Amino acid sequence: MADPIIQLENVTKRFDDFEALKGVSADIREGEFFSLLGPSGCGKTTLLRTIAGFEAPTSGQVRIAGQDMAGVPPNRRPTNMVFQSYAIFPHLDVAGNVGFGLRRSPMSAAEKARAVDEALEMVGLAGYGRRAAHALSGGQRQRVALARALVLKPRVLLLDEPLSALDKKLREQMQGELRRLQRQVGITFILVTHDQEEALIMSDRIAVMFEGQIAQMANPEMLYRRPVSRRVAEFIGVMNFLPARVTASSPAGIEVEIAGLGRATLSGDSHAEAAPGEPPSVGIRPEMLTILFGNEPETGRVAEGEVREVVYYGDMTYYEIAIDGAPGTVTVSMRNLVNRPVLRRGERTRISWDERALILFR
Amino acid sequence: MKGRWLRAYTVLYLLFLYAPIALLPIFAFNDATIIAFPLGGFTGRWFVELGKVPALHDAALNSVFIAAMASVSATVLGMLAACASTRYEFPAKRPIMGFIMLPLVLPEIIVGVSLLVVILRAGLHLSHWSIIAGHILIVTPFSIAILSSAFASLDRSLEEAAIDLGETPWSTFRLVTLPLVMPGIISSLLIGFTISLDEFIIAFFLSGSEPTLPVYIFGQLRFPQKIPIIMALGTILVVLSILLLVTAEYFRRRGIRRAGGQDSGGFLG
Ligand SMILES: Nc1ncnc2c1ncn2[C@@H]1O[C@H](COP(=O)(O)OP(=O)(O)O)[C@@H](O)[C@H]1O
Ligand SMILES: [Mg+2]
Numbered sequence: 001m002a003d004p005i006i007q008l009e010n011v012t013k014r015f016d017d018f019e020a021l022k023g024v025s026a027d028i029r030e031g032e033f034f035s036l037l038g039p040s041g042c043g044k045t046t047l048l049r050t051i052a053g054f055e056a057p058t059s060g061q062v063r064i065a066g067q068d069m070a071g072v073p074p075n076r077r078p079t080n081m082v083f084q085s086y087a088i089f090p091h092l093d094v095a096g097n098v099g100f101g102l103r104r105s106p107m108s109a110a111e112k113a114r115a116v117d118e119a120l121e122m123v124g125l126a127g128y129g130r131r132a133a134h135a136l137s138g139g140q141r142q143r144v145a146l147a148r149a150l151v152l153k154p155r156v157l158l159l160d161e162p163l164s165a166l167d168k169k170l171r172e173q174m175q176g177e178l179r180r181l182q183r184q185v186g187i188t189f190i191l192v193t194h195d196q197e198e199a200l201i202m203s204d205r206i207a208v209m210f211e212g213q214i215a216q217m218a219n220p221e222m223l224y225r226r227p228v229s230r231r232v233a234e235f236i237g238v239m240n241f242l243p244a245r246v247t248a249s250s251p252a253g254i255e256v257e258i259a260g261l262g263r264a265t266l267s268g269d270s271h272a273e274a275a276p277g278e279p280p281s282v283g284i285r286p287e288m289l290t291i292l293f294g295n296e297p298e299t300g301r302v303a304e305g306e307v308r309e310v311v312y313y314g315d316m317t318y319y320e321i322a323i324d325g326a327p328g329t330v331t332v333s334m335r336n337l338v339n340r341p342v343l344r345r346g347e348r349t350r351i352s353w354d355e356r357a358l359i360l361f362r
Numbered sequence: 363m364k365g366r367w368l369r370a371y372t373v374l375y376l377l378f379l380y381a382p383i384a385l386l387p388i389f390a391f392n393d394a395t396i397i398a399f400p401l402g403g404f405t406g407r408w409f410v411e412l413g414k415v416p417a418l419h420d421a422a423l424n425s426v427f428i429a430a431m432a433s434v435s436a437t438v439l440g441m442l443a444a445c446a447s448t449r450y451e452f453p454a455k456r457p458i459m460g461f462i463m464l465p466l467v468l469p470e471i472i473v474g475v476s477l478l479v480v481i482l483r484a485g486l487h488l489s490h491w492s493i494i495a496g497h498i499l500i501v502t503p504f505s506i507a508i509l510s511s512a513f514a515s516l517d518r519s520l521e522e523a524a525i526d527l528g529e530t531p532w533s534t535f536r537l538v539t540l541p542l543v544m545p546g547i548i549s550s551l552l553i554g555f556t557i558s559l560d561e562f563i564i565a566f567f568l569s570g571s572e573p574t575l576p577v578y579i580f581g582q583l584r585f586p587q588k589i590p591i592i593m594a595l596g597t598i599l600v601v602l603s604i605l606l607l608v609t610a611e612y613f614r615r616r617g618i619r620r621a622g623g624q625d626s627g628g629f630l631g
Contacts, residue, residue: 054522075528087523091541101527103537152527 003066005030005155005188006051011060013046013212020046022212023060028190029205030155033182035191037199038209039235044192045084047209048158051190052081065155080149081158084165086141088133094120095129097144101152119151122181139170146181156188163198175202196236200224208232224285229273230361233283240289240330242323244282244360254360258282260326261303264355271360280362286333288357291319292350293340300354305330307347317342321351383600390593397589408594418595421578425559428490428574432497433505433554439498440505440550441543447506448513459506466503473499474567481568488570496564501554508553508614512546545613552610556603575599 004027013021020043028034036044049055053074062069099116123143163171182189199206200220207217216228227233248255253265309320320329394402477496524534562576582588
């Protein structure tokens, strides 16, 4: 495994009397696609700007490629940023924008022009060099901003919610392109996003942030399957929570009594933090609950309940089901198959589940 | 019915506003020494005679020099103030900005008399420079208003992007900030120039032996036979002022469009 390109050590940032970053520590590896994920206002942009050098940490240390960055201005850091507003220079054309950072480079004019063309080609804007900046669409501005940063071959590319201004179709397309681009150039990408799906799709690793702190740092699969707290579990995807009572606890396993599901034994490592003051609960993802249609044979454990709501998505159907003996409803997702009917509201059904899919929050 | 009254009111209002100015060119081309109807024939001789008065040339040169100095100084000061007020938070920012803008509504006669007293008390002589100082005082608020709107519509992340791409703060100012606020600067220069060129009261109090154009014109009003010449001069001044103002507004708007911002100021609707 490569050495970390960026090391954050207990970084804090205070604006007047507001603490935007409360001790952030992380190692970001060379060449990885790293995402900062969290709700709006949790400090993602502040952390990114601290790495770029636009904010000085109140305490703590930022090291890039092993060097302490204290007092190093943004123009002397091996990072480049794609701003949320894209910050395309309105008085320059596309080539002028992309070539802006090459002004001080020792390259000849011809070499610079070639570098600009290559960068434009890389982002799919070959031949757009003479276009005026204001004549570009949102997606094109985004590509120009990318090309402008990549042409300098930074060690780290910082992206602040680069896709949030695009419509859904274009966003999904750009997610794929950004990922491809990152693999192609091999540069470390740090992406800020509040969209958990985007983070899951694109990242090698994700840091989930709440209120100026990293709650969990893991790869997408670990984050989804083993959230360390109820808060992370709720932020990443959908999770059902059922009230639970711990009846016995030993290194071999934890025995719980779950409302609606009954007794279960969880392995010692499948537990996480509940929110402070919350009673213990057990979480299970919608796809880990399986509806048994008609008289399908039972696999694993079975609960019964009544369908309260049906949401049909085409490829999937989401059900809200009130399980006998449990408060509220749980969400169950089922892939639509040829031989699978779609249940109606009010129908009774059996649901099968497996205790290995349970996570205890306490 | 209401619409008709409003329309009549509007027409009357505009007539009252512009009819006197419209009289200027009419009498400037009128072939008679007396300013009265009915008109005589058409002539260009008043404009020709304008060219034969050396004192008038001196006054015009004085005015242009003073207007140039005042508008350039006010624009530089305005840029510093606009930059500070749109970028930074500092203690008592609002009152400070308020006091800087005050000359906008202060009666010029007060400004003129106070400056006169101060200059004489300080033992200084009245000269071009005293007028320039007075004009800087009244023009700077206009410059600040124009340039604030230029700076406010400038996206901060443009400058950050330039620094991120390797430029220093100074080269960022030169390569990004300056070109983007340039229309505002031009607009401020032109408006400052126009205001200073037309200004009478302060120039009247603070001019020594070298009058500006408006002061010279005022002096000539004592000689009735000179009035048609003054009318010709006035016509030129009005046309020049309108041209300058329209150009200034054109640049101000283009600047805001270029920086991609919303129009939030300006003097012409
Ligand atoms: N320059 C600043 N001055 C004061 N407060 C700031 C400043 N920048 C950010 N903040 C505050 O810090 C918090 C985190 O902001 P930010 O990093 O932009 O969040 P995010 O990008 O996660 O939405 C917010 O509450 C914001 O109001
Ligand atoms: Mg943000």
